[in-house]
Amino acid sequence: MKLSELSGLLGLATHQSQGRFDVEVSGAYASDLLSDVMGFAKEKNVWITCQTHENIVAVAKLRNLAAIILVNSHKPDEATLRLAREENVIIFSTSESAFAISGKLFNLLAKQNH
Amino acid sequence: MKLRDIQRLLQAEMLSGTEIQLEKDIASACSSDLMSDVLAFSRSGHVLLTGLANVQSIRTANITGAKAVVYVRGKKPDAEALELAKLKDIPVLTTRCMMYEACGLLYQNGLLGVSLLENVQPSAEVRDYNSFSRSFEIAGRNFSRGGSVSTTIKDIFEDIGIDSAIIRRTTTAAYEAEMNVVMYAERGEMIVHVTPDLVHLQLRDEGPGIPDIGLAMQEGYSTATPEMRERGFGAGMGLPNIKKNADRFEIFSEVGKGTRLEIYFDLHPVRKNEA
Structure with missing residues (x-):
């Protein structure tokens, strides 16, 4: 599923739109521990987190992630947005919890594979 | 399930x-x-x-x-x-x-x-309590002890029979406040007062103080170190979380000296409305 389609189906709000929306999403990784994401997230995963500080941009960039989804209506910091724009890291937010948005995305991607 | x-x-x-x-x-x-x-x-x-x-x-x-x-x-x-x-x-x-x-x-x-919208606090049951007051030392910089005062307070509140919805709010605020002392201060103290009408948590620390309280109260604003974040804290939610859970909240801080929090919870909101 393309990132553009995924964001539409999940009703995500876009905070930083510089980047590739046509990328094929490979799955998702949910974690708030940056070292975990560095160690385990896979390329083109979307990253589900409540962390909003600027370090998330570097992690997304280094791991080649498709996008970041901030949960519980968290908004990215100013510095985070600025950096994300420079680095072409797409950032969304949702009012859903990490649990619910993971669940919905899991269902969407599972349906697609059958 | x-x-x-x-x-x-x-x-x-x-x-x-x-x-x-x-x-x-x-x-x-x-x-x-x-x-x-x-x-x-x-x-x-x-x-x-x-x-x-x-x-x-x-x-x-x-x-x-x-x-x-x-x-x-x-x-x-x-x-x-x-x-x-x-x-x-x-x-x-x-x-x-x-x-x-x-x-x-x-x-x-x-x-x-649990979504944001569903997460409303249930109203509290009205009960009477005996007054109670106790002071607890908080050791700054000691992450592994961090939170132990709040869990002790929770046990005490359960023993005296405070409504579970109020226990949740008071101990959540206590825990956030305690972790702030642990993360930023050399030492601190939490004084717990329970009267028939309210729970009052008073926190005093010998820490760096907060230069801009307005900024510190903003959700997402954080001065946390990577270590604090890896320990699951420092997302800039602490003070807003305390305010959200309290009925009244006051904060006083002096740079280089320390910070004092006064956190109040009404035990009989229903009765007060009637009066």
Whole structure:
């Protein structure tokens, strides 16, 4: 599923739109521990987190992630947005919890594979 | 959904707990590695899914009324966390699933999350209490002891029979305030006053002080170090979380000297409205 389609189906709000929306999403990784994401997230995963500080941009960039989804209506910091724009890291937010948005995305991607 | 179903769906191993506890009904789930987020958004009766394996995960579970903790990605709680879980009678499981898969499997099978809008505080029951006052020392910079004062207060409040909704709000605020002292100050003190009408938490620390309180009160504003963040704190939710849970909240700070918080909770909101 393309990132553009995924964001539409999940009703995500876009905070930083510089980047590739046509990328094929490979799955998702949910974690708030940056070292975990560095160690385990896979390329083109979307990253589900409540962390909003600027370090998330570097992690997304280094791991080649498709996008970041901030949960519980968290908004990215100013510095985070600025950096994300420079680095072409797409950032969304949702009012859903990490649990619910993971669940919905899991269902969407599972349906697609059958 | 029963805890047994969760164990089966996630092929989880039980590290602590009993067969009887597997029959517990789990109402909702909360998945996070940031304990402030759990304190802000979970509702009691939930299962906590986390990758944070230190003792703060169990303290947070205890304070938010979690019925079980499941560690993801094959993580196991450290010895201190496991010991506290046994003491507090919280079943502990570990699964090899990643957080995302664990959430997906449970959601697919009908377990619900808690959204912002649903997360309203239930109204409190009216009861009478004896007055009570006690002071607790908080050791600054000691992460592994961090939260122990708040869990002690929770036990005391349960003993004197304070309404569970109020216990949750008071101990959530106490925990955030205590962790602020642990993270930023050399030492501090929490004084707890319970009167028939209110709970008053007073926190004083010898710390760096807060230069701009308005800024510090903004959600998401944080001066946390990477270490604090990896321990599940420092997401800039602490002070806003305290304010959100309190009926009245005051903060006084002097740079280079320290910070004092005055946090009040009404025990009889209904009675007051009638008067």
